[in-house]
Amino acid sequence: xxxxxxxxxxxxxxxxxxxxxxxxxxxxxxxxxxxxxxxxxxxxxxxxxxxxxxxxxxxxxxxxxxxxxxxxxxxxxxxxxxxxxxxxxxxxxxxxxxxxxxxxxxxxxxxxxxxxxxxxxxxxxxxxxxxxxxxxxxxxxxxxxxxxxxxxxxxxxxxxxxxxxxxxxxxxxxxxxxxxxxxxxxxxxxxxxxxxxxxxxxxxxxxxxxxxxxxxxxxxxxxxxxxxxxxxxxxxxxxxxxxxxxxxxxxxxxxxxxxxxxxxxxxxxxxxxxxxxxxxxxxxxxxxxxxxxxxxxxxxxxxxxxxxxxxxxxxxxxxxxxxxxxxxxxxxxxxxxxxxxxxxxxxxxxxxxxxxxxxxxxxxxxxxxxxxxxxxxxxxxxxxxxxxxxxxxxxxxxxxxxxxxxxxxxxxxxxxxxxxxxxxxxxxxxxxxxxxxxxxxxxxxxxxxxxxxxxxxxxxxxxxxxxxxxxxxxxxxxxxxxxxxxxx
Amino acid sequence: xxxxxxxxxxxxxxxxxxxxxxxxxxxxxxxxxxxxxxxxxxxxxxxxxxxxxxxxxxxxxxxxxxxxxxxxxxxxxxxxxxxxxxxxxxxxxxxxxxxxxxxxxxxxxxxxxxxxxxxxxxxxxxxxxxxxxxxxxxxxxxxxxxxxxxxxxxxx
Numbered sequence: 032x033x034x035x036x037x038x039x040x041x042x043x044x045x046x047x048x049x050x051x052x053x054x055x056x057x058x059x060x061x062x063x064x065x066x067x068x069x070x071x072x073x074x075x076x077x078x079x080x081x082x083x084x085x086x087x088x089x090x091x092x093x094x095x096x097x098x099x100x101x102x103x104x105x106x107x108x109x110x111x112x113x114x115x116x117x118x119x120x121x122x123x124x125x126x127x128x129x130x131x132x133x134x135x136x137x138x139x140x141x142x143x144x145x146x147x148x149x150x151x152x153x154x155x156x157x158x159x160x161x162x163x164x165x166x167x168x169x170x171x172x173x174x175x176x177x178x179x180x181x182x183x184x185x186x187x188x189x190x191x192x193x194x195x196x197x198x199x200x201x202x203x204x205x206x207x208x209x210x211x212x213x214x215x216x217x218x219x220x221x222x223x224x225x226x227x228x229x230x231x232x233x234x235x236x237x238x239x240x241x242x243x244x245x246x247x248x249x250x251x252x253x254x255x256x257x258x259x260x261x262x263x264x265x266x267x268x269x270x271x272x273x274x275x276x277x278x279x280x281x282x283x284x285x286x287x288x289x290x291x292x293x294x295x296x297x298x299x300x301x302x303x304x305x306x307x308x309x310x311x312x313x314x315x316x317x318x319x320x321x322x323x324x325x326x327x328x329x330x331x332x333x334x335x336x337x338x339x340x341x342x343x344x345x346x347x348x349x350x351x352x353x354x355x356x357x358x359x360x361x362x363x364x365x366x367x368x369x370x371x372x373x374x375x376x377x378x379x380x381x382x383x384x385x386x387x388x389x390x391x392x393x394x395x396x397x398x399x400x401x402x403x404x405x406x407x408x409x410x411x412x413x414x415x416x417x418x419x420x421x422x423x424x425x426x427x428x429x430x431x432x433x434x435x436x437x438x439x440x441x442x443x444x445x446x447x448x449x450x451x452x453x454x455x456x457x458x459x460x461x462x463x464x465x466x467x468x469x470x471x472x473x474x475x476x477x478x479x480x481x482x483x484x485x486x487x488x489x490x491x492x493x494x495x496x497x498x499x500x501x502x503x504x505x506x507x508x509x510x511x512x513x514x515x516x517x518x519x
Numbered sequence: 520x521x522x523x524x525x526x527x528x529x530x531x532x533x534x535x536x537x538x539x540x541x542x543x544x545x546x547x548x549x550x551x552x553x554x555x556x557x558x559x560x561x562x563x564x565x566x567x568x569x570x571x572x573x574x575x576x577x578x579x580x581x582x583x584x585x586x587x588x589x590x591x592x593x594x595x596x597x598x599x600x601x602x603x604x605x606x607x608x609x610x611x612x613x614x615x616x617x618x619x620x621x622x623x624x625x626x627x628x629x630x631x632x633x634x635x636x637x638x639x640x641x642x643x644x645x646x647x648x649x650x651x652x653x654x655x656x657x658x659x660x661x662x663x664x665x666x667x668x669x670x671x672x673x674x675x
Contacts (some may be wrong), residue, residue: 071648074648074650075531090529090530137565141564141613141615142614143613159615160614160619161626164627165626169627173628176569176624179565179569186602275527303577358591
């Protein structure tokens with residue numbers, strides 16, 4: 032038996048990796064996508080004043096602390112049975128929309144972009160953001176950095192800090208924004224809309240205009256037919272901050288929608304002996320293994336899932352792109368996993384439009400940004416859509432508001448089963464007896480999980496130092512034959 | 520001369536928080552040379568590069584696990600002289616490595632430090648959530664602070 036290891040090393044050693052096993056004849060035998068266990072985050076949160084937890088959960092991840100802060104803030108509101116005023120909700124969602132623009136932009140230009148702009152089999156040294164900006168032009172690189180700066184700026188104005196916001200408290204926020212800040216945020220938001228449109232056009236020209244790439248997206252290698260979940264508003268349109276979680280089947284039929292406090296009725300977890308992390312699945316359908324289909328409870332929670340689970344986008348430009356997306360890819364739902372990249376850019380445009388919609392609301396500068404809680408704290412659930420999937424925070428407290436239990440289901444955890452299935456199918460399809468296992472080929476396996484942008488930090492509730500991928504190829508006796516390093 | 524001292528890591532993951540603890544000691548030492556700013560961060564790659572904008576020199580303090588040196592060993596080296604500049608928290612799996620990010624920033628005309636020194640502390644307990652450092656890592660703090668203050672004086 033030969034083993035191939037695709038190994039994103041971290042300095043913590045605890046790192047996700049893909050282990051591919053071949054039989055003695057060199058054919059694909061099996062593969063496992065493993066995420067390490069880092070112990071005790073939920074336990075670490077117990078015994079603390081609950082309003083401290085949204086700040087603490089910020090520390091889970093250096094990439095999307097805004098998502099944890101927002102899910103935590105909503106959970107704390109629920110614990111105190113308090114409904115924040117409209118202005119507070121809008122300010123939180125405004126911050127969150129700006130964060131989404133930063134996060135989705137970075138993913139496209141730094142992670143997805145290299146595979147499509149440089150090519151999936153391009154030399155490793157070129158397949159990164161440096162290669163991308165040199166190919167598409169320094170001016171575009173400047174826009175990427177500008178988009179990030181604007182996003183950080185809005186987060187700082189509303190959230191108090193550039194990366195780890197800290198202003199959400201039970202019932203709302205510690206502060207509002209001034210009219211001068213509103214004007215500045217609006218200007219940045221309008222720029223963000225233009226940038227998102229430009230990025231979608233670039234995707235259209237570079238990816239959709241290339242038949243090979245379109246074939247790659249539409250091909251069977253990266254396709255699975257599963258359930259999809261995503262938060263929707265009262266009109267069943269995509270919403271990142273508030274609403275119910277919509278669940279649709281592989282046939283596109285909605286199984287139902289659940290409110291945050293109903294998640295235990297919908298989501299259960301399956302345990303496998305080869306990994307510490309559990310596999311969430313739809314309780315109403317049941318666990319049937321790592322298989323596609325309507326009878327399998329495996330679900331996906333990604334930008335593509337959100338589009339599939341909704342009836343459309345709540346803003347006009349994003350809605351037009353939504354319609355183009357489904358007409359190009361053959362109708363709803365879309366099952367091709369590489370289409371997640373396109374869905375992410377439609378969400379980028381929606382987030383920018385929503386940013387402007389919120390900041391131009393007459394009540395956005397109101398002083399009514401907090402409702403003081405008056406009830407005894409008990410238990411509460413908060414759900415937001417993190418960029419990488421539905422994020423659920425559930426807190427229990429005693430009557431003093433001290434946490435007695437904490438449970439989190441994060442984006443990457445939701446997607447653990449589909450990522451396992453996607454990497455296995457890609458490896459199975461690409462690695463053939465007698466074929467050369469090249470760096471480019473292994474990158475195409477890696478593309479299967481990169482589409483999900485899995486976050487080991489979130490999945491393990493820590494912030495591991497992240498490293499480039501290291502791909503180790505071993506012979507039948509386990510000896511290292513070759514090591515391929517791949518910079519992100 | 521503007522210098523940035525960065526404490527890098529996760530302050531709730533045991534020894535991984537040592538960079539923050541050292542940065543805080545330096546911040547509160549009362550003997551910071553003029554032109555030195557101190558921050559604690561939990562970002563790598565592009566986010567870390569963005570934090571370095573406008574500085575001429577930088578010192579990044581981070582936990583490291585090599586298994587080569589005794590726990591608590593403090594070492595320092597220039598980023599451009601590191602055998603593998605992608606180690607530690609310097610890289611973000613969600614975008615790129617710090618050297619790549621710095622190259623991107625430089626190509627885009629962003630003013631970035633011409634010298635980045637890494638101060639690394641060999642660490643042990645980085646798998647369990649805790650706000651406490653292990654004893655040998657905590658014991659390394661005074662030596663790391665002394666070393667960084669010396670580098671700051673040399674940089675003047």
